[in-house]
Amino acid sequence: MTIASTYLAVDEAVRNAAVASGRTPDAVTLLAISKGQSIAKMQAVYDCGQRAFGENYLQEALEKQAALTWTDVTWHYVGRVQTNKTREIAAHFDWVHALDQIKQAERLSAARASHLPPLNVCVAVNIDHNPKKTGVSESDVLAFAKTIATMPRLHLRGVMVLPEPRDTVEAQRVIFCRVKTMVDDLNAAGLSLDTLSMGMSSDFPEAILAGSTMVRIGTALFGARAT
């Protein structure tokens, strides 16, 4: 399959899942995760209409942004936010998906230039309670998110999760629905979150059925990554 036909199939699958979840076809944003993928492949999906790209590594992202002189895309930083990179992340991205430390957030907010709109951010939640993984624990997320929401140059948009793969579709569904309930509870507690960044190549239809608003898809769009 060409990149274009793969792209169109994934885009259609995202739209179909959105409709199956009782929403409009464009209720879910397809975020193309382009880490480890070539400029040529990125250009091919751009030419198909893709306008949201996600990267994990700052240096790689900055090189691609310099080569691709697009002015009408949003760039999402989906990797871990290292404190010593916050200035450049705040300068070169529209979204940051994986906030899990107050210090990172303070530095991003302080660094975000006044001529740019506030930086859109999501809180990374360690939904599997895995001590080896990053992310805010479920019990801390309300207090953490409320603090982020006060930061002047950040726009708190929602929650990002990266659940471990489950053996069955049913088990996937259970964890995704638990995340959706958590977001609903946060909104009931006074936040106004409109984004649930959840679902990747292997599990995005289930994530959308559970209420994801943004799926982060790499290999299913572009093929295997260069190592």
Ligand SMILES: *Cc1c(COP(=O)(O)O)cnc(C)c1O
């Ligand atoms: C790499 C990555 C993805 C994309 O993973 P695929 O399995 O290739 O779709 C999504 N989210 C994050 C945070 C990633 O690092």
